[in-house]
Amino acid sequence: MDKILRVNMSDLSTKIEAVPTAWAGLGGRGLTSTIVAAEVPATCHALGANNKLVFAPGLLSGTAAANSGRLSAGAKSPLTGTIKESNAGGTAAQMLAKLGVKALIIEGLPTEDKWYSLHVSKDGVTVQEETELIGKRNFAVVEAVEARLGKKTGLLTIGPVGELKMTAANISVKDPDSKLRSHGRGGLGAVMGSKKIKFISIDDQGAQGVKVADPEKFKVAARTFAKALLDHPVSGEGLPTYGTNVLVNILNEAGGLPTQNFKVGQFAGADKISGETMNETITARGGKVRHGCHAGCIIQCSQVYNDKDGKYVTSGFEYETIWGLGADCCIDNLDDIALADSIMDDIGIDSIETAVMFGVAMEAGILPWGDSKEMLRILNEEIGNGTPLGRIMGGGAGSLGKAYGVTRIPVVKNQGIPAYDPRSVKGIGITYATSTMGADHTAGYTIATNILNVGGYVNPLNKDGQVELSRNLQIATAAVDSTGMCIFIAFPALDIPECLPALIDMINARFGIDLTGDDVTNLGKHILKVEHQFNIEAGFTNIDDRLPEFFSTETVAPHNAIWDFSGAEIDEFWNF
Amino acid sequence: MLITVKLFATFRNGRFKVAGQALPPGTDCRTIVLSLGLTEEEIGVVMVNGRHAALDYVLQESDTLSLFPLVGGG
């Protein structure tokens, strides 16, 4: 039987609960957001006793479905003050699903000044005091926990940034190679730090496994689904070859690559940090061009990036990180960006928020544009060690910008705007403005249709059709985020007619139910509305669904594009 | 007329990154695509001067044509 594990850090007690009927059909984001909305007072302090940190595998996690091993984490965000859902790869989702753990809910705050770890196994969850690993960075935690509990142990961990409750802190998830993937956005690492949990280990020995109601039907649908993933040029060839970083050049060509803290839309050094260059570099140095963040990923957009001596530097090296530390900071040294990526994993900080923050820091004059060495020093010594400046920077772009009187701070709901200029790619601007998460490109990835010709084409430079495009994608994404699927299945799903029905068939076969396409759309709508309602109760209004002023007052080269949506036009988004 | 052709991702294999081309007036994007040994089906995105364009767009003096296979990320 599936179960809910509940940990109360106030009295260090744990419980195994039956899954309430209302939650039975939910997983991933649908479940974490439902639990947070139901149990967390929207006005609470995100780092206080009334916030809860919730983890849930997706509906299909733990099955043989390709790309279904993503874990959802939810809470009220200390960065945005909104509800937050962040999902990540790694091995944890599949392990939790096999253990029958529908969700892990962590509530309360410890009364004593002590640190703890949680251990999840077939017997439930336990709380232990932790002393040895406090203050340690993530890779040291991985090594120590593997030495203690075995190589196969699943692991969720926070670094010093999370321990110090900086609001850009992430939660790292161990991947199959003992490297890290992250619940990056929204500062969930600070919530884990507030509850004084350094790490959560998972042992799936003796797990019940995932029961599939109709194995034959599941097999057929899983095969169709996997075929669609492999057949589509984006998921079958582009992503495995170049990773997400293939986007540098295309956004640069389109004039949508934010450069020098969103001053212009093209970067002179783009080719040096592009996916094409990265592919050549990785190949020449004996790294791996393709790599999956969890077993069962057949797209494998990740990679293994080595230094020039062939030594491992980083993996999961994403476009948004490379854009942010690259173009937005005017740095064209891919090796230094790779080092920064590895430090950010190690100290446990969101690489998108931090990259946007560095653009603001350079505008503030804290370090010169393009100074990658100083950036590395700051990451290691200031943020990693929690100096006063480091803690302001670890609070993200908004925190740093405010402290230094910067007026051009690219955030929505205090979350850094990633990688795509909303003036020259207008659909994504609607997503940034309206997403319940604050500025989040994954919430409704209009780049597919605005730039990449996937799922049709909507001119990125015109206002027409953008609200509808963003709305449709945000609804679909909320549903997909509930399945445990990686968001990149959206590329084939938008273009190949058999893909989405096969996904729905897998859910039906897994649970012995009969969902239709409309049911799935309604689920997506429902999730968005639950999240939106939480934000309204937390004090957010339509005025918070706006981009920073400078996007409406400064044009962006080369197209001299400007953000020209009226408030009323943006508010149309919620009309569904 | 002189135009610039830029190729990306797999289109660079065995070809080039950037090349200037002298072409007769009236040349459209499709003609260039075919002259490069690419097929229409392989083309994901066509941009002229950073704006999306159709294959039958007729190029003008000093245009930059950028060709991409279908790629994606996020």
Ligand code: SF4
């Ligand atoms: S495609 Fe990339 S992000 Fe998605 S599951 Fe695979 S490695 Fe992870």
